[in-house]
Amino acid sequence: MNTPSASVMNLQDITGCMSDCDPEALTVEQAQDIIREYIQPVCGTEKLTIRQALGRVLAVDITSPINVPAHDNSAMDGYALSGENLSGGQELSLKVIGAALAGIAFTGTIEPHQCVRIMTGAVLPAGCDTVIPQEFTSKVSDSEIRFSVGNLRAGDNRRLKGEDLAMGKIAVRKGKILTPADLGLLASLGIPEVSVQRRLRVAIFSTGNELRSLGEVLEAGSVYDSNRYTLYGMLTRLGCEVLDMGVVQDSPEALEAIMRSACENADAIITSGGVSVGDADHTRRMMERLGDISFWSIAMRPGRPMAFGKINSSGKSAYLFGLPGNPVAVMVSFYFFARQALQQLMGADTKPLPLISVKSDTAIRKRPGRTEIQRGILAMRDDGELGVSTTGSQGSGILRSMSEANCMIVLPHDQGSVAPDDKVRILLFEGLI
Structure with a gap:
């Protein structure tokens, strides 16, 4: 056409x-x-909502309109503080003056020897650059914690603004076949529709x-x-x-x-x-x-x-x-x-199908001079390793063998016969057939 x-x-x-x-x-x-x-x-090309675009080929690069994350935030539940406090000794006591929750920022001012209770994903308060995990602290009172500095360093457990994806950077490249993860990424950027190849x-x-x-x-x-x-x-x-x-x-x-x-x-x-x-x-x-x-x-x-x-x-x-x-x-x-x-x-960024190396459970006859593709069954062996065996007769008219197989055994052009426990390369059917 x-x-x-x-x-x-x-x-x-x-x-x-x-x-x-x-x-x-x-x-x-x-x-x-x-x-x-x-x-x-x-x-x-055509424009589709991101829900309609699953499995389609992206027609143009998608650049991020925002920083991800949008602010410095906490990588875990704990207490947010200034890294300058860590230079004061091996054990510290800090006053807890408030809390920062995901979606609810703490807007107060942090003084030396103070900290804020913080949850994973919450915006780090102004003046804080470090988070100590909750399990590393002991509670002195409702308004005071104590902890050992140990190996904690300034900047620990902090996700930086734009660390995952900076504004203006390419989020998904042209030619990508869009996956469920790509749909989630596009949604996280506030992008409702994309241009895809027809x-x-x-x-x-x-x-x-x-x-x-x-x-x-x-x-x-x-x-x-x-x-x-x-x-x-x-x-x-x-x-x-x-x-x-x-x-x-x-x-x-x-x-x-x-x-x-x-x-x-x-x-x-x-x-x-x-x-x-x-x-x-x-x-x-x-x-x-x-x-x-x-x-x-x-x-x-x-x-x-x-x-x-x-x-x-x-x-x-x-x-x-x-x-x-x-x-x-x-x-x-x-x-x-x-x-x-x-x-x-269709305009996709193509790559050869990935082959993985596993042990053959059986001998396979093969003469050099041609590539042979045999139908295989990949399974876990008694020794805990993956092994592959053929489905039996490999006649090109036996369609049942393709139905029974979960992989193809790829024997390269120059390879000879395979002995039991020799490594062979296989192409998995999962996600392919």
Whole structure:
């Protein structure tokens, strides 16, 4: 749904600048680099209340209109005093002349050897720069306390004005995907609404004569299409508006019609199936006709065949991700290639998905020369450490294994087989799937 731009490098330009770039044998990292270089964020913003903005991409920097905190205040319950009193000896007695509560300031004058009872968050009275915790004092009377100076220093237990955030400083940066904590921060600054990037529109469809939609009768050799449902879930989690265009039969006419419609109504298109070199894979040829598309054989398992680029129709363009047809390969390819690219497209400040290192509970066979992604179950071992085991058979059509797993085991390109208790890297599903 973007207007094509002549200033953007095409895929051949980008791949030509990369040494050792072979479309028939790309590493995962090379494919990710090409996609990152090619994607350009969409334009368009809207203003939303902060409650509506959860999960959206911030379009402009937010600067703080106030100091946080607005005044020097107490970091704990205790007694506020001048640090000058601490130079008088190892044990002090101070007269308590009033109280300062959160939201109710003490406005009197503090003289030497005097203090004020103070609660956490209360504004420090004029002349006070130190708070002694209540538990470090003993009560002589209702109007007098005694305490040992010990390690207490002037300025202890004081929160300074603007310490968390100074007026005029950036509170939340452009490109941040807004979290619940961000909403609270914006509310604490008195900001009721923010400008966010418009929601990304992503069209999805599956290809294959053997596929049936839910509610249709399964004939011999046909299967229900699951890929559109996993893609719908992953895209919805990502905050995209999803245009489900259904199942398309393997015919050039049907494919051209749906690709043109998707291109004219969406920012990105994700297809599943039809990117290999089979005789019935008209999808590949139609992609080549309509745009700037590269077809890759990626050194990974699952998810070897993939298409990426941009197609054009009626003056509009859309990025296209042609994913494999097998259900697990679709999900793995989405998370390793499409997810970060879509975040980049929506203007987000993107970072690679974090991997953590844990011990493998079992041996895993692996040959060097390709990245392997295995479905795993992370659990606490008897020794108190985290360990991961595979879900069993790793066939790319076994969608049940993704449902049972809570992580993916990422075995890098050059790695060989894994022995029990060897460290492996995993990608957690929590918050992702």
